[in-house]
Amino acid sequence: MRSLAFNLAAPVGAFVLTLIISSLALVAFGSNPIAAFSDMLGHASELETQVEILNRATPLYLSAVAAAIGFRMNLFNIGVEGQYLFAFIVAAQVGSLVSLPSILHIPLILITSMVVGGLFSGIAGLLKVTRGVNEVISTIMLNSIAVAGLIAALQARWQPEQENFTATTLGTAPVDESGLLPDANGLVELFTPEIGQGVELTGMIFVAAIVGILYYVLLNKMRFGFDLRASGLNPFAAKAGGVPPKQMIVMAMFLSGAVAGLIGMVELAEIGRFPADPIQGLGFAGIAVALLGRNNPGAMAFSALLFAFLDVSAGILQSTQTATKEIVNIMQGIVLLAAVIAYGVTKRIQTREEAKATAEALREDSNDTVGVLS
Amino acid sequence: MSAAIELTGITKRFPGVIANDNVNLTVEKGEIHAICGENGAGKSTLMKILYGLQPPDEGTMKVNGEEVRFSTPNDAIDRGIGMVHQHFMLADQLTVLENIILGAEPAGPGGVIKFKEAEAHLATVAADYGLTIDANDLIETLEVGERQRVEIIKVLYRGADILILDEPTAVLVPQEVEALFENMRDLKAAGATILFIDHKLEEVLEISDSITVLRHGKTVASMPNEGVTAHDLAELMVGSELPTPATEESTVTTEVALAVRGVTVADDDGRPAIEDVNLTIHKGEILGIAGVEGNGQAELVDALIGTASVSAGEISLLGEDITKLSVRRRREGGIGHIPEDRHHEGLLLEAPLWENAALGHQTQAPYGSRWLINRPGARQQTEAIKAEFDVRTPNIDVSAHALSGGNQQKLIVGRELTANPTLLVAAHPTRGVDVGAQAAIWEQIRDARANGLATLLISADLDELIGLSDRIVVMFRGKLVATVDPDTVTPRDLGAYMTGAASQNSDEGAAQNSDEGAAKNSGGPS
Numbered sequence: 001m002r003s004l005a006f007n008l009a010a011p012v013g014a015f016v017l018t019l020i021i022s023s024l025a026l027v028a029f030g031s032n033p034i035a036a037f038s039d040m041l042g043h044a045s046e047l048e049t050q051v052e053i054l055n056r057a058t059p060l061y062l063s064a065v066a067a068a069i070g071f072r073m074n075l076f077n078i079g080v081e082g083q084y085l086f087a088f089i090v091a092a093q094v095g096s097l098v099s100l101p102s103i104l105h106i107p108l109i110l111i112t113s114m115v116v117g118g119l120f121s122g123i124a125g126l127l128k129v130t131r132g133v134n135e136v137i138s139t140i141m142l143n144s145i146a147v148a149g150l151i152a153a154l155q156a157r158w159q160p161e162q163e164n165f166t167a168t169t170l171g172t173a174p175v176d177e178s179g180l181l182p183d184a185n186g187l188v189e190l191f192t193p194e195i196g197q198g199v200e201l202t203g204m205i206f207v208a209a210i211v212g213i214l215y216y217v218l219l220n221k222m223r224f225g226f227d228l229r230a231s232g233l234n235p236f237a238a239k240a241g242g243v244p245p246k247q248m249i250v251m252a253m254f255l256s257g258a259v260a261g262l263i264g265m266v267e268l269a270e271i272g273r274f275p276a277d278p279i280q281g282l283g284f285a286g287i288a289v290a291l292l293g294r295n296n297p298g299a300m301a302f303s304a305l306l307f308a309f310l311d312v313s314a315g316i317l318q319s320t321q322t323a324t325k326e327i328v329n330i331m332q333g334i335v336l337l338a339a340v341i342a343y344g345v346t347k348r349i350q351t352r353e354e355a356k357a358t359a360e361a362l363r364e365d366s367n368d369t370v371g372v373l374s
Numbered sequence: 375m376s377a378a379i380e381l382t383g384i385t386k387r388f389p390g391v392i393a394n395d396n397v398n399l400t401v402e403k404g405e406i407h408a409i410c411g412e413n414g415a416g417k418s419t420l421m422k423i424l425y426g427l428q429p430p431d432e433g434t435m436k437v438n439g440e441e442v443r444f445s446t447p448n449d450a451i452d453r454g455i456g457m458v459h460q461h462f463m464l465a466d467q468l469t470v471l472e473n474i475i476l477g478a479e480p481a482g483p484g485g486v487i488k489f490k491e492a493e494a495h496l497a498t499v500a501a502d503y504g505l506t507i508d509a510n511d512l513i514e515t516l517e518v519g520e521r522q523r524v525e526i527i528k529v530l531y532r533g534a535d536i537l538i539l540d541e542p543t544a545v546l547v548p549q550e551v552e553a554l555f556e557n558m559r560d561l562k563a564a565g566a567t568i569l570f571i572d573h574k575l576e577e578v579l580e581i582s583d584s585i586t587v588l589r590h591g592k593t594v595a596s597m598p599n600e601g602v603t604a605h606d607l608a609e610l611m612v613g614s615e616l617p618t619p620a621t622e623e624s625t626v627t628t629e630v631a632l633a634v635r636g637v638t639v640a641d642d643d644g645r646p647a648i649e650d651v652n653l654t655i656h657k658g659e660i661l662g663i664a665g666v667e668g669n670g671q672a673e674l675v676d677a678l679i680g681t682a683s684v685s686a687g688e689i690s691l692l693g694e695d696i697t698k699l700s701v702r703r704r705r706e707g708g709i710g711h712i713p714e715d716r717h718h719e720g721l722l723l724e725a726p727l728w729e730n731a732a733l734g735h736q737t738q739a740p741y742g743s744r745w746l747i748n749r750p751g752a753r754q755q756t757e758a759i760k761a762e763f764d765v766r767t768p769n770i771d772v773s774a775h776a777l778s779g780g781n782q783q784k785l786i787v788g789r790e791l792t793a794n795p796t797l798l799v800a801a802h803p804t805r806g807v808d809v810g811a812q813a814a815i816w817e818q819i820r821d822a823r824a825n826g827l828a829t830l831l832i833s834a835d836l837d838e839l840i841g842l843s844d845r846i847v848v849m850f851r852g853k854l855v856a857t858v859d860p861d862t863v864t865p866r867d868l869g870a871y872m873t874g875a876a877s878q879n880s881d882e883g884a885a886q887n888s889d890e891g892a893a894k895n896s897g898g899p900s
Contacts, residue, residue: 220747221746221747221749222745222746222747223736223737223742223743223744223745223746223747224745225747226729226732226736226742226747227736229722229725230722230725230729230733230736233722233723233724233725234718234721234722234723236718236719237713237718237719237720237721237722237733238722238733239681239701239719240679240681240701240711240713240719240720240734241701241705241733241734241735241736242700242701242702242703242704242705242706242734242736242737243701243702244700244701244702351773351775351776354772354773354776355775355776357768357772357776358766358767358768358772358776358777358778360768
């Protein structure tokens with residue numbers, strides 16, 4: 001019971017803190033907080049909005065898992081952004097070149113995206129172990145190389161010849177229907193039959209769920225995950241315990257990039273090509289989601305939903321004129337800060353409680369003393 | 375004339391340990407005063423107190439006859455006391471001048487630094503003390519000895535005339551040591567007072583005017599450097615009586631567990647940290663390595679467990695060459711390791727105890743396999759360790775940092791010994807643990823030895839070394855310089871070997887003799 005209270009204290013505290021500060025921010029902007037919140041909630045109670053939130057949460061979650069794999073090893077993969085965009089364009093092009101039955105076509109595209117994302121991220125891992133380049137620097141640079149260099153060049157090269165260009169036909173050649181992951185409307189229809197009018201729940205939600213489960217299994221059941229966490233907690237102890245540090249860095253960066261590669265597959269499943277202006281910024285948003293979810297597979301799902309809810313709410317606030325849509329970015333920032341503070345406080349209390357409990361276990365032997373000469 | 379420094383009755387306690395116990399120290403103006411003592415004798419604590427890094431619990435300090443009380447190093451600097459740390463604190467990318475004025479920049483209006491003025495002042499200081507330095511060299515282009523000179527000038531530049539040098543020769547090669555001593559003589563001639571820590575006795579005898587010896591936190595002697603021999607000093611440092619080894623049946627067998635042949639390991643700068651080391655440990659034998667810390671013991675451990683690669687030589691375990699094997703393969707092959715610093719290399723402080731028990735054995739039953747972690751198996755094994763090794767904890771799910779040092783160490787010893795290793799590499803296995811835990815750990819190691827465990831024991835604690843070892847080899851400057859029998863060795867000899875005041879023709883002692891079990895080499899050094 002006690003530990004449950006502990007676990008709930010942080011998120012509840014963070015939520016209350018966020019509500020208070022967000023309200024103050026809304027008032028400062030001259031908006032009515034109650035009106036704004038009720039607008040957001042009212043909108044979110046509609047089925048279409050809920051599907052929209054799930055569609056937005058899916059790539060955010062994948063992005064968060066990608067970042068979290070690195071975080072668990074104290075590797076800061078800031079390059080998820082470049083990795084997913086680069087993987088997206090290559091996988092879209094590969095998918096458009098072949099015509100296969102769905103059972104082969106879809107996995108081919110998904111695997112391509114993972115391999116490309118993994119290899120691209122692996123460059124940063126290799127640079128770190130061979131040349132000692134900090135992965136933060138190298139992944140930021142790889143982002144620029146991917147977005148401004150590779151993708152721009154490939155877009156120009158792979159843009160098919162057309163008689164009249166329109167916004168919807170710009171980008172890589174379309175992938176055959178057989179290569180597109182079907183929507184998951186069947187899942188919604190289990191609960192309510194009222195879906196259909198142009199609203200589609202992305203099929204990638206299943207892939208994201210599988211990734212989340214695999215992430216959990218990897219970290220908690222597999223030896224590799226144990227090595228990964230040990231390296232993150234204390235690289236020196238891990239090394240002395242037989243964990244090969246260089247291999248771990250390269251492997252972790254590869255895995256992180258492989259999951260990142262899947263992010264763009266949400267958009268691919270929806271529009272069937274790499275468009276002229278793909279959705280950007282998911283890689284950076286994923287870092288925030290992973291931080292809020294504290295790298296925990298379940299908690300990251302909740303934080304992805306929260307961020308997606310706020311993203312989607314931006315539109316509604318704009319259209320109803322209750323508040324400016326930028327308030328949403330402020331709220332995302334506040335929730336993150338509030339979570340960091342709340343977790344910091346509960347962690348400190350927990351550590352103190354634990355030390356107290358251990359001291360009690362020791363009480364029968366009162367001459368236990370510790371000291372280190374310096 | 376009053377003394378430059380006068381410490382009376384300085385006492386400093388840490389939980390469970392008295393680092394300084396009623397220490398008295400008088401340093402006259404304009405002398406070079408050496409402080410020697412083994413690791414853990416309390417030298418560093420005393421220097422920290424003098425430099426204002428830690429307040430003493432009891433006692434008084436006088437500087438130039440005035441009673442003082444320092445709460446920060448700035449107070450010490452104001453009184454003219456400056457410290458040169460063993461590890462340099464210089465910014466590589468800045469010039470000598472920039473490093474020297476860093477933190478005390480002479481700034482004009484608008485925060486503009488007056489470099490010209492600073493350079494002129496630096497030139498005066500350097501000339502006064504007879505030190506040469508080019509103010510505009512980049513630190514990264516300087517040799518180690520020159521960097522040290524920069525540190526010394528930095529202290530002088532701030533107006534200090536009492537210098538504390540913390541093991542200044544530890545990082546230097548012999549020619550650089552000579553240059554440092556020249557500089558120290560010049561400083562003295564210019565009126566500076568120098569207090570320096572060292573445990574290389576021939577250096578102490580060469581440069582100092584007076585010597586103070588600390589042991590177990592107490593001042594055991596303070597005398598002028600006249601007619602003192604290295605042997606006298608060694609005896610003072612080590613103590614006049616060595617502990618008697620626990621008389622026990624020898625369990626040494628003839629089966630060789632570990633053989634090290636001609637092993638050399640280079641440090642980061644490419645200088646050999648250990649050179650041509652030969653040793654043999656049999657099943658059921660504990661081989662102790664004596665030596666002042668920093669003489670290659672850590673590198674020897676790294677070479678054995680596989681965290682450092684050897685540049686020459688061969689290591690074999692039960693006759694199988696393991697020189698090229700990874701840390702993990704060596705652990706699976708039967709090497710256990712008790713690291714010298716449990717927090718640094720031994721534990722995942724934020725992880726639960728059962729994960730800490732699995733660390734290093736996660737690929738092996740009962741903790742796991744090549745692919746999976748066996749959670750129930752690991753937990754069960756941890757419960758067994760908790761019971762057998764008396765790890766006091768409410769449960770095995772608390773994080774490792776909640777345990778006291780002694781219990782953390784018992785957990786580490788337990789996880790290594792329950793894996794039934796062929797060889798245990800134990801570095802300071804009872805450092806910083808309470809007496810009860812120490813006795814328990816010694817008992818566990820003795821039991822394992824009786825069951826055929828080969829142990830390499832590195833320890834600064836002579837009670838431990840002599841009490842446990844079947845044979846002791848002495849390491850000095852990366853080489854094994856002597857083999858002694860713990861039953862018969864005298865403190866005078868052991869101290870002399872450890873400080874380089876004497877040596878045997880010793881590769882012989884270390885390697886070849888070992889095949890006869892305990893070496894019968896107890897005669898005095900030549």
